[in-house]
Amino acid sequence: MMVPQAPSESALPRTGTCETEVFRRLQDLQSSDADWRAGRSALHVYWAGEDVQRISAQAYTMFQQSNALAPRAFPGLQQMEQEIIAMSLPLWQAPVGAGAAVTSGGTESIILAMQAIRHRAREQRPALARPVVLAGRSAHPAWEKAAGLLGMHIHRVPLGSDFCMDPGAVAGAVTGDVAGIVGSAPSLPFGTVDPIPALGALAQKYDLWLHVDACLGGYLAPFVRAQGHAVPEYDLSVPGVRSLSADLHKYGYAPKGNALIAYRDAEDLARNRFYFDNWPKGGYETRTLAGTRSGGALAAAWAVMTNLGEKGYKERAGQIMQTRARIEAGLRDIGGFELMGKQPLGVLSFMSPGRDAFISEDRLGRLGWYTSRTAHPVGLQMTLTPIHARSTDRFLEDLERVVHAQADSSKEVAISTY
Numbered sequence: 347m348m349v350p351q352a353p354s355e356s357a358l359p360r361t362g363t364c365e366t367e368v369f370r371r372l373q374d375l376q377s378s379d380a381d382w383r384a385g386r387s388a389l390h391v392y393w394a395g396e397d398v399q400r401i402s403a404q405a406y407t408m409f410q411q412s413n414a415l416a417p418r419a420f421p422g423l424q425q426m427e428q429e430i431i432a433m434s435l436p437l438w439q440a441p442v443g444a445g446a447a448v449t450s451g452g453t454e455s456i457i458l459a460m461q462a463i464r465h466r467a468r469e470q471r472p473a474l475a476r477p478v479v480l481a482g483r484s485a486h487p488a489w490e491k492a493a494g495l496l497g498m499h500i501h502r503v504p505l506g507s508d509f510c511m512d513p514g515a516v517a518g519a520v521t522g523d524v525a526g527i528v529g530s531a532p533s534l535p536f537g538t539v540d541p542i543p544a545l546g547a548l549a550q551k552y553d554l555w556l557h558v559d560a561c562l563g564g565y566l567a568p569f570v571r572a573q574g575h576a577v578p579e580y581d582l583s584v585p586g587v588r589s590l591s592a593d594l595h596k597y598g599y600a601p602k603g604n605a606l607i608a609y610r611d612a613e614d615l616a617r618n619r620f621y622f623d624n625w626p627k628g629g630y631e632t633r634t635l636a637g638t639r640s641g642g643a644l645a646a647a648w649a650v651m652t653n654l655g656e657k658g659y660k661e662r663a664g665q666i667m668q669t670r671a672r673i674e675a676g677l678r679d680i681g682g683f684e685l686m687g688k689q690p691l692g693v694l695s696f697m698s699p700g701r702d703a704f705i706s707e708d709r710l711g712r713l714g715w716y717t718s719r720t721a722h723p724v725g726l727q728m729t730l731t732p733i734h735a736r737s738t739d740r741f742l743e744d745l746e747r748v749v750h751a752q753a754d755s756s757k758e759v760a761i762s763t764y
């Protein structure tokens with residue numbers, strides 16, 4: 347892997363740069379990236395295959411100058427957005443009357459959910475200065491980012507020994523300042539699905555908003571289930587769940603810049619509406635955070651969903667579950683590993699009590715793997731995608747080598763070529 351070089355020039359090129367040179371430099375800049383095409387990156391890239399990439403890229407190019415901010419100018423984009431929503435809501439068993447909007451990613455969806463929670467809290471309790479939302483220790487940091495922006499607070503509740511939120515601990519944390527609860531389906535660090543039905547019951551009991559962060563699971567869980575695997579209840583069919591976020595740019599296989607925020611009741615979407623007309627240009631309206639929105643990203647997401655269909659998503663979910671089973675079997679063969687809780691979807695997180703050092707030293711990284719770790723407890727974490735089928739055998743071989751090399755720390759591990 348090459349180390350990126352410091353920028354050689356900081357000023358705008360005086361006369362521009364020819365296409366050949368632009369692409370030569372882009373290739374250079376890309377050469378230091380994690381080798382995800384070989385399945386060597388533990389996370390960040392969700393790849394559905396060469397043919398889907400081609401369709402996505404062509405759709406992106408067709409609409410890259412279009413702006414989804416302006417439905418009058420680009421009615422086709424508005425139709426695609428509506429169709430993406432119509433294709434998505436049934437995946438989460440949304441009831442009649444549900445509504446959704448396309449956002450730029452999980453973080454934007456989370457900020458919008460928090461805005462909606464705050465909006466409702468202020469309606470119900472105008473004196474509530476700083477609404478609190480209860481989350482598990484494993485919730486994504488985007489929740490704190492949103493809270494900081496919106497003058498709210500996230501209270502993180504300890505997890506149970508199953509690496510999931512503990513409904514008893516959540517109930518114990520409910521105070522007069524609490525406006526909502528968030529559960530993950532699944533969480534990024536551990537891949538576990540929080541007990542959404544129990545959280546839903548608490549939300550109903552205390553009249554709180556329950557959001558399900560299905561950024562990782564929303565476009566995978568329905569197809570894992572369709573493949574015959576058990577997935578805990580997590581979606582809009584669960585009583586008490588009021589909103590759900592799911593990222594198209596993860597297991598929806600759309601290019602980056604695509605996600606959904608969905609509400610059980612379309613009227614809650616209005617809590618994210620922004621309208622202003624006290625300036626010279628008259629009315630300006632948005633339903634999400636962004637102003638200008640990439641037509642390219644939206645069109646590519648629509649093209650990928652339309653092209654893959656249920657069959658395409660289901661096949662890929664099957665590949666992911668097969669890879670997961672192969673890695674889990676490999677971990678058992680090597681020995682000394684423990685999964686961090688029950689992980690029904692794409693995230694695989696495991697620890698090796700007593701062998702933390704080999705994980706912390708990142709010996710796998712030295713063998714050309716882009717690894718991802720958990721800090722508490724120390725472990726390795728992977729977000730499995732169809733591409734990992736290519737690298738599973740090699741991964742397990744290298745994992746075994748580093749584990750044995752660590753046991754005999756005098757032995758250095760040779761850097762492999764691949």
Ligand SMILES: Cc1ncc(COP(=O)(O)O)c(C=O)c1O
Binds near residue numbers: 532533
């Ligand atoms: C569970 C969960 N929520 C939220 C996010 C944030 O999503 P994004 O990076 O698209 O903003 C992620 C990202 O990995 C996630 O795994």
